[in-house]
Amino acid sequence: MKLKYIIIAAATSVLMSSCEDFMEPDSLSTFDLEYIYSNVDDARKGVNAIYSHFGQDAFRSRLSNNMTGNTDIEHQSGWNSNADRYQIWNLDALESNRDLQIVWTYAYRAIRDANIAIEGLESSGLLESNDVTEANAMNQLLGEAYTLRAYWYSMLTFHFGDVPYMVEAPRAGNDFNLPKMDRNEILEQEIQHMIDMEDKMLWADQVPFGIEQVNREYTLGMIARLSLQRGGYYLSPDLNMNREDDYLDYYKIANDYSQKLISLKDRELNPDFRQVFMNQCTFQTPVNQDVLFEVPFALGNGDVGWNIGVRVEGGATASHDYGSGNNYMAIPPTYYLSFDSVDVRRDVTCSLYKINTSFEYEFVNGGLDIGQGKWSRHFLPTPPGKSTAKGTGINWPMMRYSDVLLMYAESENELNGPTAQAQEAMKRVRRRAFDQSFWATKVDAYTNQVSGSKESFFEAIVDERAWEFGGEMIRKYELIRWGIYSQKMAETVEELKMLADGAESGNSPYPIYMYWKTDAKGDFVIYNPYKRVVAPPDETWTQQSFLLALTSEEFGYQPWITKDWENYITGGPKAGVARYVFPIPSEAIANSQGTLLNDGYGF
Template sequence: MKKNTLNILFAVTLVGLFTASCKKYLTTDSPSVLTQESIFSSVSNMNSAVIGIYAMLIGDNSYGSRVATLFPQSADDMRTSGDFSATDRRGISCYGASPDNTDLKEPFNQLFKGIERANICIKYIPKSDLYINGTDAQKATLQKLYGEALTLRAQFFYEVIRNWGDMPAQFEPSADVTNLYMPRVSTDVLYDQLLDDLKIAGDLVPWRTQSPDQNIRITKGAVKGLRARIALARGGYSLRNDTHLNERRADYKKYYQIAYDECKEVIAHPEQHSLNPVYENIFKTLHTAKRFDDAHELMFEVGAFGSNASTDSKLGYYNGLRHNGNSKFGQGGGGINILPTYFYEFDSIADCRRDVTINMFEIDADSKKVMNTATTMTDGKFRRSWTSIVDASQNLAINWPILRFADVLLMYAEADNELNNGPSADAITAYEKVRKRAYVGYESQIGTTPTDKDGFFTAIVKERLLEFGGEGIRKYDLIRWNMLGSKITETRQKLRDFKDGVGRYANLPLYVYSKAAPYNVAASTEELKTLDLINNESVYKALFTPGLGVTPTPDKAYVLKNWRAAVNEDYLTGDVKGYAIKFKPNERELFPIPTHAVNSNYNMVQNNGY
């Protein structure tokens, strides 16, 4: 079994389970499949049925690729590489996706397949004889399975809601629905149902140390963390179909209180989850069978295995560190690029997260590291060279992190600040725990934490930018804070200032000069120290001082790399290369509903503006 991967054969069981949802239309049972009754009369079969829900989390059309890497672009940190097209991944990044976008249809379908599978289990598990009359051990197992099904349905619905908004409230199996042409209902109604479900699940699913499946399946901390995240989404801003405005409700503090309470309980159990002392090890753990996370900061991750498009992931192949196909590692990375200005949001010396989150180099055909330009840096938390796979495979068995304990700490601090009109001492402590881990060895340089409400909120906004880069969180944070439009505008101006070399970017170089250097697959901060820059310059000196300012390479051994010169007007506002060029506030916070979904349900009204 690879890491926390559910590498269990469940195909025969699932054929029976998910064809049985149409059982009332059949007159005979096929001897080759299991009936609904037999599925839910066996603990083993019910376990397999729940594993079938987990299966919808992974693969190309879920967190193995598109949902994880394409849907979260773009914010003020990263963007998809390549030129704009309304019908593919670049349309998503530029906020110009059409209803026929090929990268939206199948993820939409798979998320609803996960909901349908969960609906079946949620209906039948608590009705089973073993759930009601079984042994204590059987009851405990089935309660856990029921709680997992509720949690997984919440995760699938949450993903649908935050990307498409109002949706039909189908919380029962399709076979039980008399009219499948269901209208869309408010996200408020949907979120409230999910919060209620997760309250139940939190009482059913055990803590990690009490679970027979710790590090493999959902445990209580993940349920509570997800409930806090959804509560903040419910209490935050979202695009309303009735007003076409990004708004939040008057009772929003009720939901901040839910988030506060859930996070507080998780924090009160450090034996279950705490911060990994080494930031980089969180992400290395996602790449290998060996765990580097004894603190169990990873609370909910999606397992990948099997070297195929359905059960594995393309993390590290599509996104992450760019590897030349002729390198000893094989081809990988490059689908997501860092915005140059994001690099300068980090402390230049003390914050270890920069060099983990941002790849300043790529791997060439000789398996050496070569400096990137300012616009070709890539997201750094996923790297083919951190895996043991060296063949031509596009599937690298890298897991996707859905929830970390650092997020629980920062959600707690944010909720506390909002509820108390300023941060309590505990909120400041939670915030500073995350910051001090980032500044390990330089803790005295974390700065003074603001104690007023607005100042502390601004600090939280910045800290979440630095902590979760490349983890699919930032865009959705900005939406729930009603800051996506303003941050895109602010970032475009920062990019222009970077291009022009003014303001905070006044002393940055137009060019840097570098040559290939050995790639040691060492700790990221150490790897940056051995980049070969002209005159033996450090990265700090090369990228924070004016530089040589000439285009002819002063030393033929070194290659010129555009730095400020890499950003031009086309990068800012060009029709095909421009950053977030199609964004429209109060419209493009949501994706278009795929054409097939609109055509198959006359009540599925398309989102405004599409």
């Protein structure tokens, strides 16, 4: 049975008792740790309890995508409502924000269950079992628990800054009202725990559930990712973007462990970029390819293809049975136009079409509601039903091998400049993005051009990560650790205004209108995806305003251009600083009995 089906039941198993708050110490009173962790099969169930929290809204809709905008490549309007998710998009969330409460609560529930598993596994006596198979399995489970805990602490420190650091399983008598700990100390300890475990873990091709289970390659990647987070910039309570003096030590760790994965378990990237995501939409989970780990969602669970992906218009009166799918994070036209015109990633990542109720292609709403094209419910092998929405069962990617290659290139550049090794790592990613006939110019010549200095190579890394991971909702965290969040938002707004001005004046080389149709094979085709044309070749093409839609007679620039990123640039408590840290939820403050406060950050 696949892990995705097992974890659905984990929260109601003998290993879990529901707690209204992470502070409650009654979990261990409901089961016997010594019994549960006395054998591999039951220990597996214990660790499954940690995975179960991915199936909650805290992750499947909030952390996976809703809370990760706005950026220069994904955005949503937050200024036109006071609802919870809009407050988050607008960087002005209140303590009472329910979405923040959900994330905080389930993050600490996952951490609680990780701590229970860690204690049970470490006290089991089976990590050093004479039975090699048993010892390997138990150490693998312990590595999973530590890596999953590290993920949740990484997210807590990104979204809330300094937070309580809980590393003990809950017991009556323990002090659960812990004060905040410095986010850097938390990351340091979590990185070290993964370092201590990774060489005792198993590769994806050695574990029962492959890439649907935390494995050694993912843990190696997480060591690199959290090290770059620790070595990067972060928002301090006085609203400055700071970086610790020892940051190069953590770039060195990122470099060592990304290189370790490349050395021990290298693999070719899937030559078909689209297939990486079609695998997820068609429930294929190949090992030793792009995806290192993806959150396993069973049918009936998961929001991929419902709140992120190609827009699909369904319902009871639709002529198809694929149901309804929205897209909460639109792609700005600046990002679409930033791609090289022959980069295959553009048309995979950016969906200029939607599926209407007649199950026909149609240009996106308003011309600029560009969707995340990597996933869609209409790619599902079996239509889930007319009235379905959530619960597509499409897995969510947590890390891909191209991420490891680019983390290696970035850390190598930071430490040693654009060495041949850093350049080759970038070239490997770009080779997949272009047909081989373009490699001489788009891969080799391009990489040589951007490798003139450490600074120019870094800028190329910033661009390459945007083109490679669009829609995968990790951009926010990258802009934060690079210390350029507000800067990139300001650049995006200015670029949008320039595109709008060019369209209005008629001087733009880019598409003011696009012309589209469905061809004889039934495919959605755009005549001029990248350039302005006076007219299409014949009347079979439908005209759709594109850059012309950036302005209106009523507003001039469309309001979303001037308002979506305003609080990231000048509208927040400090101009030039994006206050991405949110207040600790009021419920957690109240439950802490005076230990926690929302101090600093302009709250």
